[in-house]
Amino acid sequence: MKYKDSIAFPEDFFWAAATAAYQFEGAHLEDGKSLSIVDKNINPNYADTSVTSNHYHKFKEDVALMKELGMKAYRFSISWPRVLPNGRGEVNKKGVNFYKRLVNELRENGIEPLVTIYHFDLPVCLQEEYGGWSSRKIIDDFAYFCKVLFEQLGEEVKYWFTINEQSNMFLLPYLMEFNKELPLEKQKYEMNHIMTLAHAKAIHLCREMIPNAKIGPAIGLSPNYPETCRPEDVQAAREADDFRTYLFTDLYMYGKYRDNVWRYMEENGVTPTIEEGDMELLQSAKPDFLGINYYQSRVVKFAPETMENKDMSINMNGKKGETEFEVVPGIYQGSSNPYVEKTDWDWEIDAIGLRTLLNELNDRYQIPIIITENGIGAVDMLTEDEKVHDQYRIDYLKIHLEQCRLAIGDGVQLFGYCPWSYMDLLSTTSGFRKRYGFVYVNRTDDDIKDLRRIKKDSFYWYQEVIHSNGQKL
């Protein structure tokens, strides 16, 4: 059902945009910063993290452009090894100062800072010392990192995201380092449990230290559709949602493992180690909101037991048709959706899926939601007269925003929208070939050029959207 113009975005809606430290800042070894696991493991076929968009040195110019765009809020992440080069212990003053100056600059320009504490960039030293997220030791180190941030930035920052895309770190092994000697699936469930404990501790700490702040996770989610109305496929889609969405959201919201996922783990010998007090901790840390990263929906069908288990492969080259689907034998396997367009990287463009997902989450949890990422990765062309005509980006964002408006009409408590990304940055999988921003950064993977900022057509479109509070899409 569609609503007419009676449904509008709330007056105080956070019209925002997002970035992440390792993709945007550059300066990967400057002013005392040490390396993170993404600095080390980023796809070697593309640019590395040493310069990226050089935001570390150009943040004032970048905030001035945010102001010109009319942004009400800005989501960015903090680099753990910039603040704590040893992962814990001595605080790197220069690193903290960078974030203090950024937050001040935002505040002076009337832009609300929305801070992600962890966006994939674990200090290498912690990975080497005890295996990073595979060890419970990280829970205290993460809590210490959070404590430093709440102390240093808590007066100015009132919105915090604990962990970005725990769901995808779990699904896509390249975002984490796993021990090749040990069974992968078991490690994934262990790490997921440990990460959720760290998230829960961060929530408690935030409430103690900055009681007037709000905190929640930012989760990457895609709703699953059945390939056909064959009952087996419908059940497969339900279970795909249980394994890929509700496993995480139920843990965050109720501190509880879903029964069917738990039984699967038991039957396959991959249950995480639960220590005394774990479940109580999880149950006591309900977030204030859910942050949702949404790019696409997925289609699944039943997978017979005889199939081989397979992780999803990622299309890194931007040539259509290269993605291989995930298979979970006896449960579900991925398939393609013939009813929607796909990006060059095979991501299925489905704006209605966003409304579906928002409604599902609202029905289950009745909690405020913010879209922490949504956007289209594409090869943008800079014309000779220095323009970027990215109508495809405008089309993508427009249809998703229209579905957000409809979801608000359905009763979803949506309080903000952060397109990915504010400015061009290093795509995690595909470097600078795959761009997302409203602002073009003049560089390629091989040539840093002058890193000039150039406003794309989508910049002017989003400016109008914000100016009209979403009336003019």
Ligand code: BG6
């Ligand atoms: C999200 C991540 O998964 O998707 C971002 O939070 C990432 O860090 C974005 O950049 C888009 O993915 P990619 O691989 O196209 O850069």
